Amino acid sequence: LIGIDVAKEDNLADWYTQVITKGQMISYYDVAGCYILEPGSYAIWENIKAWFDAKIKTLKVRNAYFPIFISSDNLEREKEHLEGFAAEVAWVTKGGKSDLEKPVAVRPTSETAMYPHFARKIQSHRDLPLKLNQWNNVVRWEFKHPMPFIRSREFLWQEGHTAHLTQEQATEEVLQILDWYADVYQELLAVPVVKGTKTVNEKFPGADFTTTIEGFIPATGRGIQAATSHALGQHFSKMFNITVEDPTAKEAGKSEHVHVWQNSWGLTTRSIGVMILTHGDNRGLVIPPRVAEIQVVIIPAGVTAKTTPEAKEDLYNKVDKIKSDLESVGVRVETDLREGYSPGFKFNDWEMKGIPLRIEFGPKDAEKGQVTTSRRDIDDKTAARGETKIDDLKTAIPELLEQIQKDMLAKATKAYDEHRVQLTNWDDFVPTLNGKNVILVPHCEGDKCEDEVKAKSARTALGDGVTEDKQAPAMGAKSLCIPFDQPEGIKEGETKCINPDCKNFAKKWVLFGRSY
Ligand SMILES: O=C1CCCN[C@@H]1CCCn1cnc2ccccc2c1=O
Numbered sequence: 001l002i003g004i005d006v007a008k009e010d011n012l013a014d015w016y017t018q019v020i021t022k023g024q025m026i027s028y029y030d031v032a033g034c035y036i037l038e039p040g041s042y043a044i045w046e047n048i049k050a051w052f053d054a055k056i057k058t059l060k061v062r063n064a065y066f067p068i069f070i071s072s073d074n075l076e077r078e079k080e081h082l083e084g085f086a087a088e089v090a091w092v093t094k095g096g097k098s099d100l101e102k103p104v105a106v107r108p109t110s111e112t113a114m115y116p117h118f119a120r121k122i123q124s125h126r127d128l129p130l131k132l133n134q135w136n137n138v139v140r141w142e143f144k145h146p147m148p149f150i151r152s153r154e155f156l157w158q159e160g161h162t163a164h165l166t167q168e169q170a171t172e173e174v175l176q177i178l179d180w181y182a183d184v185y186q187e188l189l190a191v192p193v194v195k196g197t198k199t200v201n202e203k204f205p206g207a208d209f210t211t212t213i214e215g216f217i218p219a220t221g222r223g224i225q226a227a228t229s230h231a232l233g234q235h236f237s238k239m240f241n242i243t244v245e246d247p248t249a250k251e252a253g254k255s256e257h258v259h260v261w262q263n264s265w266g267l268t269t270r271s272i273g274v275m276i277l278t279h280g281d282n283r284g285l286v287i288p289p290r291v292a293e294i295q296v297v298i299i300p301a302g303v304t305a306k307t308t309p310e311a312k313e314d315l316y317n318k319v320d321k322i323k324s325d326l327e328s329v330g331v332r333v334e335t336d337l338r339e340g341y342s343p344g345f346k347f348n349d350w351e352m353k354g355i356p357l358r359i360e361f362g363p364k365d366a367e368k369g370q371v372t373t374s375r376r377d378i379d380d381k382t383a384a385r386g387e388t389k390i391d392d393l394k395t396a397i398p399e400l401l402e403q404i405q406k407d408m409l410a411k412a413t414k415a416y417d418e419h420r421v422q423l424t425n426w427d428d429f430v431p432t433l434n435g436k437n438v439i440l441v442p443h444c445e446g447d448k449c450e451d452e453v454k455a456k457s458a459r460t461a462l463g464d465g466v467t468e469d470k471q472a473p474a475m476g477a478k479s480l481c482i483p484f485d486q487p488e489g490i491k492e493g494e495t496k497c498i499n500p501d502c503k504n505f506a507k508k509w510v511l512f513g514r515s516y
Contacts, residue, residue: 003348007282012219016147020276022352023285026148033146033153037269040353041149043293044272045156048184049135052158052267055180059173061131061160066113068136069104074112078239081111081206088140090153106139111206111264114161115240122163122260125244129169131162149273150224150516157268163242163260167233170261174231177265178211181227184267189275190288190408191215192416193226194511196481201447207264208233214480214511215274218415221436223480223513224274229265236262278412279377285354286376288408289401295357296397297350298322298335301343301372302362311363319361322371322393329394331401351376356404357397373397377404377411420511422487426500429512430457433477438513440483441498442490442506449502450479453512456499477512 004022006014020026025041037045053063069092076082082089090106093099107113114132122130139154146152160177164170178195185191193213197203203210207230215226237243237259246258279286289295298319303312319335326333334355336346343360350358360372370387378384388396421432422440432439443449458476486509489495495506 003352004282004284008219008280012277015280015282016277019280019284019352020148023354025272025276025285031153033142033151035148035152037156040293041269041272044275044287044291045269047291047293048188048267048271049158051188052180052184053133053135055183056131056133056160056177059131059176061133061162063135064132065134065136066107066110066117068107070107070110070113071104072102074116075105077112078206081235081239083205085140088142090139090141107136108138108140109264109266110134110136110138110159110161111236115236115242118161118163118260119240119242122242122244125165125247128165128244128260129162131160133158133160147273147516149269149271149276151270155268155270157266160263160265162263163237164262165244165247165258165260167261170233170263171231174211174229174263174265177263178213178227178229181229181265181267182213184271185213185215185226185274186409188288188290189271189278190290190405190412191226191271191274191278192409192413194416194420194481194483195485196483196511198228198481199445199447199450199479199510201450202479202481204228204230206235207231208235212481215278216416216419216438216513217274217277217516218419218436219277221419221433221438221514223438223478223511223515224270225480225515226271226274227265227267230263232262232264234259234261279408280354281379283348284352286408287354287356289356289405292354292356293332294334294353294355295332295401296326296334296359297355297357298333298359298361298371299343299346299350300335300337300362301360302364307363315361315363315366318366322359322361322390325393326397329398331397347374357401359397373400375400375404377408422509424489424495424498426498429453429477429498430459433457433512433514434459434474438480438511439477440487440509440511442495443479443499443508443510443512444497444502444504445482445507445510446497446502446504449497449499449504452501453499454478457512475514478515480511480513480515482508482510 004018008015024038027036029036091103093103135158137156185193193215198210209231211229213226215224242260243257246256249256323333356376358374369390373386375384419437421437454476459474490506493505497504497506
């Protein structure tokens with residue numbers, strides 16, 4: 001196992017492949033678009049899952065499990081819902097040698113598996129609210145270039161599906177879930193996100209409105225959808241006829257049936273890929289302490305052929321004591337006592353795996369009653385190092401891990417803020433986009449206008465006078481979201497839409513960017 005031998009800034013694709021394989025997150029598999037999640041990445045998914053599952057349980061969401069197969073009758077219940085997605089549906093057409101009478105779909109998402117059941121389960125308003133979640137896998141037979149964690153034909157996620165008596169209850173939940181999604185990224189993965197609403201073009205056709213958190217990959221300057229929380233309104237309850245007696249109508253002498261108000265919300269293993277792309281460097285993975293399977297690795301130093309067995313024994317005993325001290329305050333620790341490997345080799349090995357903090361401990365440290373620490377998140381080797389008194393370990397190391405977590409989020413937030421550029425002049429749009437930025441502009445919110453912005457910002461024709469290699473073709477800018485956090489400056493009926501060919505006035509600041 002040698003180190004990473006391609007620089008992130010030189011070739012992101014090759015860098016990413018080396019970082020996730022040599023960091024033992026992913027192994028490749030012989031079905032295109034499918035990958036093995038090694039224990040290193042599955043442990044991160046488990047930490048995300050533990051945190052988010054505890055949160056939704058405070059809302060009394062219960063986990064359930066629905067079949068992976070969906071009948072074509074159910075899947076195709078509503079053409080509008082399926083439009084645009086049909087090409088991604090994987091079908092089972094044979095059992096052994098015999099053809100299936102009616103092919104069944106492999107779930108790409110579970111609305112159409114769950115909602116016929118909801119219709120049976122929900123008869124009275126007393127059955128509301130119904131709140132189910134699944135931690136499962138879904139299959140989408142994508143044809144776009146696959147990328148481990150970011151775009152694969154099978155991925156893990158959670159999908160929450162709830163039904164409420166009133167629109168207010170539903171809306172409150174949609175926003176609470178989105179806040180928790182933002183917390184998963186910012187508090188656990190140290191990845192900044194922008195909260196917002198999807199435009200008409202980008203929202204889920206089966207939803208009243210889609211709320212989203214949008215991430216950013218500085219290395220490519222592209223936005224990335226990080227999670228979504230949909231207010232489905234009554235679309236699906238009308239499609240699947242999920243109604244209840246309206247309890248308030250009784251008093252008014254009317255006994256009317258109301259369609260329930262539904263939400264669906266999802267976060268996927270793409271979150272792990274965003275974390276890797278955000279924090280990884282030219283030595284490999286950098287894992288935020290809050291989700292790291294191993295937070296600290298202790299590596300004995302100064303053991304040479306001249307070290308007497310007693311001295312080695314004494315050193316290893318002290319290392320074990322340091323380990324148990326840290327474990328006693330909840331730190332996840334490993335020791336690397338492997339014989340026959342130099343400390344330098346071990347440092348490189350654990351750096352590739354992105355362990356947030358290394359503790360070196362040799363006879364000199366033992367004499368001084370201290371350990372030497374080395375933070376993984378700081379590139380400069382000298383700045384990364386520190387000393388901690390052995391007596392202070394139980395407080396100093398947890399504090400240091402928290403500091404690393406905070407600093408990782410601050411660094412990534414600075415990069416996102418510097419590359420999220422607010423513009424009002426169209427002439428700056430494409431150059432800024434080509435400068436690896438996402439762009440916040442006044443926009444009319446028209447879907448046709450949005451399509452025009454995308455077309456105008458695609459780089460197909462070679463820019464004038466620029467050599468071919470610099471002007472690789474690039475997709476146009478899509479709208480990423482209408483940020484909840486709206487800057488000042490748009491005057492209703494006065495501020496023009498950014499698109500010079502659009503006659504309409506701007507309604508909101510809309511975030512645009514090339515995206516995954
Ligand atoms: O995002 C979420 C969050 C979790 C629950 N589902 C919603 C909406 C999924 C939208 N979607 C996305 N890809 C699809 C692919 C094939 C068929 C249907 C679909 C489809 O409905």
